[in-house]
Amino acid sequence: MDGLTAAQTERTPSRADTPRDAHQLTPAQVETGLGVDPGVGLSSREAAERVAVHGPNQLAEPARRPEWLKFLDQFRNWLIGILIIAAVVAGAIGDIRDALVITVVLQINAVLGYLQERRAERSLEALRRMLVPTARVRRDGTEQLVEADILVPGDVVLLEAGDRVPADGRLIVAETVEVAEAALTGESQPVAKSTAVTGPVPLAERTGMLFMNTALTRGRAEMIVTATGMRTELGSIAEALRADAEPPSPLQIQLDSLGRRLALLSGVAVAAYALVALTRGESLADIALRAVALAVAAIPEGLPAVLALTLALGVYRMARRGAIVKRLASVESLGSATVVCSDKTGTLTLNEMTVRALWSGGRLHEVTGEGYGTNGVVRGGEATLVSALLPFALCNDAHLTDDGFVGDPTEAALVVLAAKAGLDADGLRVELPRTGELPFDAATKYMATFHREPDGRTRVYVKGAVDVLLGLCSEVVTEDGVSELDDRCRGEVLDVTRQLGGSGLRVLGAATAVADGAPDQASLNGLTLVSVAGIADPPRAQARDAIALCRTAGVTVKMITGDHADTAAAIARELDIDGDVVTGAELDLMTPQELSRRIDDIGVFARVVPEHKVAIVRALSERGHVVAMTGDGVNDAAALRAAHIGVAMGVTGTDVAKEAADMVLTDDDFSTIVRAVREGRAIYANIVKFVRFQLATNIGAILSLLGAAAAGLPAPLTAAQLLWINIIMDGPPAMALAVDPAEDDVMRHPPRDSAERILDARRLIAIGRAGAVMALGTVGLLAFARPWAGTDTALTMAFTTFVLFQLFNAFNARADQGPLLGRHQLRNRTLWWCLAGVLVVQIAAVHLPWARTVFGTQPLDPVQWALCLGTAATVLLVELLVRAVKRLVR
Numbered sequence: 001m002d003g004l005t006a007a008q009t010e011r012t013p014s015r016a017d018t019p020r021d022a023h024q025l026t027p028a029q030v031e032t033g034l035g036v037d038p039g040v041g042l043s044s045r046e047a048a049e050r051v052a053v054h055g056p057n058q059l060a061e062p063a064r065r066p067e068w069l070k071f072l073d074q075f076r077n078w079l080i081g082i083l084i085i086a087a088v089v090a091g092a093i094g095d096i097r098d099a100l101v102i103t104v105v106l107q108i109n110a111v112l113g114y115l116q117e118r119r120a121e122r123s124l125e126a127l128r129r130m131l132v133p134t135a136r137v138r139r140d141g142t143e144q145l146v147e148a149d150i151l152v153p154g155d156v157v158l159l160e161a162g163d164r165v166p167a168d169g170r171l172i173v174a175e176t177v178e179v180a181e182a183a184l185t186g187e188s189q190p191v192a193k194s195t196a197v198t199g200p201v202p203l204a205e206r207t208g209m210l211f212m213n214t215a216l217t218r219g220r221a222e223m224i225v226t227a228t229g230m231r232t233e234l235g236s237i238a239e240a241l242r243a244d245a246e247p248p249s250p251l252q253i254q255l256d257s258l259g260r261r262l263a264l265l266s267g268v269a270v271a272a273y274a275l276v277a278l279t280r281g282e283s284l285a286d287i288a289l290r291a292v293a294l295a296v297a298a299i300p301e302g303l304p305a306v307l308a309l310t311l312a313l314g315v316y317r318m319a320r321r322g323a324i325v326k327r328l329a330s331v332e333s334l335g336s337a338t339v340v341c342s343d344k345t346g347t348l349t350l351n352e353m354t355v356r357a358l359w360s361g362g363r364l365h366e367v368t369g370e371g372y373g374t375n376g377v378v379r380g381g382e383a384t385l386v387s388a389l390l391p392f393a394l395c396n397d398a399h400l401t402d403d404g405f406v407g408d409p410t411e412a413a414l415v416v417l418a419a420k421a422g423l424d425a426d427g428l429r430v431e432l433p434r435t436g437e438l439p440f441d442a443a444t445k446y447m448a449t450f451h452r453e454p455d456g457r458t459r460v461y462v463k464g465a466v467d468v469l470l471g472l473c474s475e476v477v478t479e480d481g482v483s484e485l486d487d488r489c490r491g492e493v494l495d496v497t498r499q500l501g502g503s504g505l506r507v508l509g510a511a512t513a514v515a516d517g518a519p520d521q522a523s524l525n526g527l528t529l530v531s532v533a534g535i536a537d538p539p540r541a542q543a544r545d546a547i548a549l550c551r552t553a554g555v556t557v558k559m560i561t562g563d564h565a566d567t568a569a570a571i572a573r574e575l576d577i578d579g580d581v582v583t584g585a586e587l588d589l590m591t592p593q594e595l596s597r598r599i600d601d602i603g604v605f606a607r608v609v610p611e612h613k614v615a616i617v618r619a620l621s622e623r624g625h626v627v628a629m630t631g632d633g634v635n636d637a638a639a640l641r642a643a644h645i646g647v648a649m650g651v652t653g654t655d656v657a658k659e660a661a662d663m664v665l666t667d668d669d670f671s672t673i674v675r676a677v678r679e680g681r682a683i684y685a686n687i688v689k690f691v692r693f694q695l696a697t698n699i700g701a702i703l704s705l706l707g708a709a710a711a712g713l714p715a716p717l718t719a720a721q722l723l724w725i726n727i728i729m730d731g732p733p734a735m736a737l738a739v740d741p742a743e744d745d746v747m748r749h750p751p752r753d754s755a756e757r758i759l760d761a762r763r764l765i766a767i768g769r770a771g772a773v774m775a776l777g778t779v780g781l782l783a784f785a786r787p788w789a790g791t792d793t794a795l796t797m798a799f800t801t802f803v804l805f806q807l808f809n810a811f812n813a814r815a816d817q818g819p820l821l822g823r824h825q826l827r828n829r830t831l832w833w834c835l836a837g838v839l840v841v842q843i844a845a846v847h848l849p850w851a852r853t854v855f856g857t858q859p860l861d862p863v864q865w866a867l868c869l870g871t872a873a874t875v876l877l878v879e880l881l882v883r884a885v886k887r888l889v890r
Contacts, residue, residue: 022226023198023206027172030224034154038172038224041138041156050152057151057167057228059235071111135166138222155225161218164659165210168232169223171195177219179210190217203233215659269702273709280712310690310738314683322666323676324650330662333644334680337555338625338751340673341616344561344571346649347630347670349537353413356505357534359496360388362479369420370538372404372412378421385421388477388531391461391510393418393425394432395449400425410506413535414463432459438524444468448524450515458515460523466497466509466532473511475528482528496532504570505534536567544575546671554750555677558603560613560630565606572604579603587612595619613639626751628673630665631657647673682742684752690737691758692767693813697725697806699771700778704802707779714791716782716798721855724845725803728838733810736831740814766879770812773878774805777871789864796846796857797868803842804872807835812879 022030027038036042042050133148138156148166151157157169171177171193178190181204193207203211210223212232229235270291277287315325325334345351352371357364358378365378365385378385392414398407400419405412415425432451435458440447446464453459462469470493476485483489493509500507511527547557559577561568569581581604587595592615599619605612613629617639620627629643632653637660640646648661649668658664665672701722708716717725759767778798785794810831845851847859860868 021200022170023209024200025170026197027170027195027224030170030226031172034224034226036154036156036224038138038156038222040141042152042154043140047139047150047152047155050154051150054152054228054231056149058149059230133164133166136163151225151228153225153228157223157225159210159216159221159223161216161220162657164215165212165223167212167225167229168227169210169225171208171210171221171223173220173222175220177221178217179214180217181211181214193219193221265702269706273706276709310683310687313739314679314686318663318676318679321675321679322669322672323679324664324666325676326662326664330645333626333662334628334677335684336626336752336756337628337645337677337680339556339558339620340550340628340670340677341558341560341613341620341630341643342670342673343630343632343649344559344563344568345537346632346651346668348543348559348575349539349571351537351668353409353535354538355413355417355533355535356538357500357503358385358388358417358531359493359500359533360385360531361477362492364496367417367420369416370541372400372416378417386423387512388510389418389421389423390428391463391512391530392508392533393423393428394434394451395447395461395463395510396425410508410535414508414533417533440464446472450523460513460515460527462511462524462527463508466493466507469509469511469527469529470494472524473527473529475526477528477530485529493529493532500532500534501566502570503534504567505536506567508533508535536570539571539574540669540671542669542671546674547575547577549674549747550677553677553747556600556625558605558616560605560608560616562608563606565604568604568606577603581606584608584612587615592619596622599623610636610639614642617642628677630673631661632668636660678742678747681746681749681752682740685743685746686738686740688758688763689740689813690734692763693737693806693810694734695759696767696770696774696809696813699767700774700802700805701725703771703775704778704798707775708782711779711783713779713782713786714795716778716795717802718856721799724855725806728803728841732834733806733831733838736828736834737810737813739830740828766812769878769882770809770875773875774802774809777805777874778802781867781871785864785867790858792856793858793860793864796860797864799855799857800842800846800860800865801868801871803838804868805875807838808872808876810835811876 025033031038134145135148135151135155136158137144137146137151138158139146143158151167155167156172157166159165165179172195174194177193179193180190191204191207193210196208198206198208209226210221212234227233227235274287274291318325342348350371354370355367358367359365367378369375369377396407396411396414398405398411398415400412400415405415418425432453434449435452436450438444438446438448444464445468446462448460448462450458450460462472470485470490473485475482476489476493477483478489497507497509509529510531510533511529513524513527515523550557557577558579559568559572559575565581565583572579572581580598580602582598582602584605584607587605587608590598595615596619599616600623605616610631613631613636617627617629621642621644626645627643628645628647629639630647630649631637631640632649636648636657640648640657640660640662645663646661648657648664650658650664650666651668653661653664653668663676701717704716708714778801781801782794782798785797789797814828814831845855846857852858
């Protein structure tokens with residue numbers, strides 16, 4: 001048997017043998033070989049037995065690295081290598097204390113990095129579980145939806161256009177089937193498939209087979225699964241390939257580059273210090289100790305771990321809000337989106353047809369309530385409405401259920417309308433049984449049903465296009481009762497029709513008469529027009545607010561729909577979408593250059609096909625926009641890939657669209673996209689916060705050490721103390737900044753430039769300014785306290801001051817652009833707890849005997865603590881002063 005071990009072959013029943021070269025066998029031969037009746041499918045018991053033999057229908061994942069190797073990976077960072085060298089140098093010159101502290105800190109950093117990596121992996125694994133593919137199969141004689149990983153050879157799988165093939169299989173039913181096999185065979189065009197037998201031909205010519213991970217672009221198919229998992233053609237390819245690691249995102253590359261520049265800065269600082277120290281006659285041991293401290297000060301070893309965890313947690317939060325982001329790098333793009341191109345139906349609207357207006361008895365009635373719920377009313381619900389709505393209730397095949405409806409959406413809307421006026425359509429159909437019907441026909445544009453009344457007469461009810469019904473009617477119901485359908489009345493009905501149609505509503509008329517003859521077209525003469533209904537798919541209640549929020553945030557929303565231009569324009573007015581309305585036919589007449597020139601002025605694209613979406617994305621990209629594009633169909637895949645952020649519909653979307661997209665909406669709701677943009681901006685803002693916070697600490701430490709050396713003072717921070725600062729400041733407080741709640745005004749700013757650096761000139765100046773203040777304060781307090789407090793106590797004060805500087809600088813980092821002080825600083829309780837914890841452990845480092853031995857500190861009295869605290873506060877006061885001056889200058 002193909003791909004199975006000898007032991008598995010012995011366990012497999014002969015009737016479940018996987019046929020070799022199934023494309024060379026007839027469907028009947030495959031059915032016999034796999035022991036399955038396609039009309040019934042496998043039994044649940046047989047399917048379970050075959051799963052035990054064949055295993056899950058999954059491609060083998062790359063061998064997982066052992067956990068101990070993942071732990072050792074934390075030491076492979078070249079920046080960590082510098083710290084290891086520093087530990088070796090410290091030990092070589094006899095500074096055992098610093099060597100031990102560096103070693104312990106490296107171990108702690110590795111444990112934290114390992115745990116953070118595990119947490120990120122668990123978050124991403126949770127997202128993958130949310131995207132488990134499913135397959136529609138026939139088992140136990142019924143159609144069932146099962147998870148694709150439990151498919152087995154012999155399963156009968158049912159497929160339609162847009163579905164992704166879940167395993168390899170032999171076609172037994174193929175109705176105009178075409179399949180995109182480019183990912184497997186390189187064939188650029190969809191391949192026509194049939195149930196015909198083919199000879200020993202190459203893979204691309206096996207037209208009677210479907211292969212895992214290809215996609216139906218057209219038609220309907222049924223296949224019998226012949227191979228699953230690693231026994232599929234795709235599995236054989238996977239076996240030969242080595243899994244590639246996910247490439248680093250631009251943000252990670254940018255931070256890695258930043259780390260290298262800091263290391264270079266460390267090298268320059270060490271060289272400069274060594275040159276000065278040698279000219280001053282310092283010993284090589286002292287120079288080595290200072291060099292170790294400078295190397296430790298320059299390395300932001302916590303940045304990569306914090307970045308990875310921040311992105312992973314942000315993606316997990318998005319998933320909980322209905323937006324599953326498939327690639328971490330997409331998070332960066334979300335924050336800079338400038339245009340969202342959204343489908344209308346189901347995304348901006350409810351995708352639930354609703355009667356919104358009713359004309360009857362010469363009056364226009366308002367209908368409340370939206371969707372298929374019956375909690376609305378028909379305002380002005382006089383008794384005459386009963387006769388006006390009978391045709392809509394009886395000339396109708398839809399039924400309401402607890403979960404929605406069964407039947408045509410427009411007919412369901414008419415049943416809901418009747419219910420809002422107090423009519424029970426199902427009950428009426430029992431009281432007035434149908435005796436005949438004329439089904440709807442595109443040529444006649446109406447439907448008619450015939451019903452037996454209690455008095456034995458037969459009455460016909462008709463619904464259809466108003467202009468057609470007017471040609472069949474001789475009377476009309478007006479305010480004065482039934483009147484002759486003269487030119488005046490005809491004009492009034494046509495005016496109402498135009499009014500409703502101009503509002504973007506689909507218009508249907510209803511008429512009735514006593515039928516004299518048999519149920520045929522001859523029975524439809526002399527009808528009485530009783531009502532006209534205006535139907536629409538109403539906008540989602542939250543969509544208008546979401547679009548308004550986009551406008552405030554500088555994000556343009558463009559509607560794309562296959563509907564008529566009038567309908568699209570009406571919905572756009574309700575949602576307050578600005579811009580011209582352009583149809584697909586008009587797009588066909590535009591050159592790419594013309595579309596690019598006009599694209600910013602267009603708000604609605606109507607009657608478009610998927611190919612137009614690609615042109616729209618390209619035109620927007622040429623104008624410098626970052627585009628988010630929604631889609632749900634097979635042919636939307638190209639547009640989803642072309643957009644900077646492809647967004648697939650999770651409810652109505654096809655597997656192909658979900659595969660091509662960067663993000664999948666679990667609720668198909670436009671407001672979820674806006675929430676994702678908001679979350680993306682918040683994630684980027686938090687990355688800026690912790691990067692700014694950590695780098696200010698590193699710059700401050702380097703300047704403090706260089707400043708003290710230039711002033712002829714002892715080093716204010718030892719290597720052990722610097723590593724202590726890295727643990728208590730670059731750990732919990734930095735992580736607390738990384739999960740900071742979004743600022744209230746995050747959607748009041750325009751989108752960031754996608755090319756913007758995390759550390760632009762403004763932020764670099766702010767970081768340099770904070771580092772300089774820390775260095776001046778630390779070195780200045782050391783120089784001030786040394787004469788009267790002694791060198792050891794003064795060094796402890798300098799160390800403590802530098803730690804306290806970070807407490808105040810956290811507020812600078814949180815308020816990157818907003819006000820420094822205010823209630824918003826109280827929102828991140830986690831940060832406050834972390835800062836309080838830092839203060840407690842610093843007190844312990846200064847006053848506990850064993851900690852004083854490790855860090856070389858001396859106890860401080862209250863006055864000395866006050867001096868440290870007051871000096872540290874200057875980093876916040878200077879920032880306040882700088883911002884005040886900037887406001888005055890403006």
